[in-house]
Amino acid sequence: MGFVTARLSATLEHTMIKKTTPLSTAPYKGVRDFYPRDMAIFNHITDTMRSVAEQFGFEEYQTSLLEPTELYLNKTSAEIVNEQTYTFTDRGDRSVTLRPEMTPSVTRLVAGRRRELPLPLKWYSIPNCFRYERPQKGRVREHWQLNCDIFGDTGVRGEIEIILLAHEIMKAFGARDEMFTIKLNNRTILTDTLTRVASDGGYELDENQTRAILRIMDRKEKLSPEEYANAMQEAVGAEIGRTLIDAHTPERVGAIMAELPSLQAFVALQEELHRLGITNIEHSTELVRGFDYYTGLVFEVFDTSGENTRSLFGGGRYDNLMELFGQEPIPAVGFGMGDTALRDFLETHKLLPSYQSRTTLYIATIGETFAGAEYVAQQLRAQDVSVSVNLGTKKLGEQIKQAESLGIEFLIAVGEDELRSGTFTLKHLPSRSERTVTLDDLAEALFSFEEHA
């Protein structure tokens, strides 16, 4: 038994030392605390995401935040893996990573049961994801992200539905078409164009060179023209790099693209979206998106107000990620929509609803009537009314203030008289109007009051 008490004593000593230094009440750097009013906004955001995803028949799944580190070594962007993951070694000497994104995890789930699962699958989840970043507007170290993915051979239909769903979620938040633009591109068009430009210059690009070029193009807006040129030349060699940059004029690229079959399919997708009423889309010829695993369609949604310049969210097609697990590909298309950029957007456009308490009735107590008040509350809860009973020692006036500060609309005060008579004065706090009701009629009175209020 020595080990138990040795451990206990060590901890006790530690405790004695530590006890004198008060801890900070701040959360860990870069993550957020959600007090009830913040949580109400968070719930509004995730409830809206969830309800639209389910209207489209998407099924919810969930995985652990912890994943084996190997899951991210291959296909996630180099920037994220090398500089931005939370990775550590566990007590069993395994390397573990807090997921920075959900796509590898959902692919793992599908790969794990590919024989049993009826393809095509439409799946969604709202996981938290971690990235070790310098906190700034719209970027925190932990964010929650709606992920919607379609697995299976769905061709352009899956792409249309994914964009339709993304558009519908924005509408469900109250966003109108003029508030956001969906920028679309197709990586096949990009790589076909690159290949053509290179071969016209007498070069042939291999898969890794193409990938390196796409990564640099993805960072183009963050780089000066000189930095961009240098990065290109370092990545694929000075000669090819210079050829690509020199030949990559809008006219030349436009002429090449016009002939590509991949462009024609992409134009057809846009036409189909127009037919379904999605008109705030545009072809963004240089859009890449920062993940290596995209193989076709990529898209990003932008705020048109000029207030939030980074993309709000985005996604695309990733047909080969199943390779990670040594399996035959299953085509896949999806998107991830983070809560922070979306919240900035909703704030900019004044689309966040005002706070409403989920508690309908506050029962104030006068004297020692707690048990009676709790009994009344139980009768009402059985009728699906949410009721908060006073538990404190404040006077009636202060209890009313408490109810108001909690945003609760209705109040009854329960004293000995009320318990004896079974009759209560129901107060609607915002309007200060009152009504006399019996216990049996209380739930009904609340529902009808709410409709008229």
Added chain:
Amino acid sequence: MGFVTARLSATLEHTMIKKTTPLSTAPYKGVRDFYPRDMAIFNHITDTMRSVAEQFGFEEYQTSLLEPTELYLNKTSAEIVNEQTYTFTDRGDRSVTLRPEMTPSVTRLVAGRRRELPLPLKWYSIPNCFRYERPQKGRVREHWQLNCDIFGDTGVRGEIEIILLAHEIMKAFGARDEMFTIKLNNRTILTDTLTRVASDGGYELDENQTRAILRIMDRKEKLSPEEYANAMQEAVGAEIGRTLIDAHTPERVGAIMAELPSLQAFVALQEELHRLGITNIEHSTELVRGFDYYTGLVFEVFDTSGENTRSLFGGGRYDNLMELFGQEPIPAVGFGMGDTALRDFLETHKLLPSYQSRTTLYIATIGETFAGAEYVAQQLRAQDVSVSVNLGTKKLGEQIKQAESLGIEFLIAVGEDELRSGTFTLKHLPSRSERTVTLDDLAEALFSFEEHA
């Protein structure tokens, strides 16, 4: 720019090597994947918890999984901190812990805004928590846990409401009183008794000795009588240890307890609970619970079936945890209810509902009618019907099988004829009954069908 491309090349090389070894599709050891059918059960559990907590007027909050390690060094149980936390050093050299429990975090939140928050507070959250344990039944490394806490001077009223709430949640899951017992104790009774036994033997226990004894008592069932005696003597010294063990007979303890004011208050609590209809409670005189921070009431809920012998969940009063932040105490009482033990209980008592898809209608497509089918779906979604449109390339018979395997009840097949006429054959798949409806009547037909089916 050298650093960017150097990093890129390093990753590319790495990528090339890794590519040949397929990854496992298993999750990280000891955590769970929730496929849609598992997720439905998880959602049933958390939705039920959430709805009862909100019926009691509890407000939801949320914190990050990551907390500074210091938060757990003082008041969480020694066993958990020393052996069971996931703790690592981040890229900024901070020691970070994945929360093993929620109580320190919620206390941090309250401490952070104690001047602004209107006490008493009733708060709930359903966080995931991590412990590095050997996986076994009812114990996994990641579990989700409903936490309900009341902060403020609420005396016995807060304790009653917490137990009422815990009881009501069990009822909401369909549990009847004979299926579970709520075992109650009060640490003050325990420490008063210990102090009395020691002083009768001529000894005086300091705070750390008392704490060490409670920790050992908490492990009593896991220890043989010899191990228990040895642990006691090692913790507080051979002499006091022997005195405590010798004097700790049921008769002697009973006689001491009968005179304690703390017992009388505790009996009053039980009487009040009886008055409110909570009768499946019992005083468990040796119940401690494994966290150092409890200061009064402790309780644990047990399955009476004999199938699940560990406690299902529990909680208690912790009046001094605010000390961590160098602040005046705020009395607090609460409980934590984990999803895994609860799920075992619900399975044992056959209280888990059968699976129901959240998607009401499947639209099968015949020929190239996807856009039309999606248009029909959009009309129905606008009327709050959840609709899954076929995206695959299967034939009609296989699409019907797909809908059935997803558990979707209703189906329409959309071909050119249906799109032209606007008339559809609505199939109720479980009963194979059919009805002819127009697009305008479809939503209405689904709702009335559902009521009758």
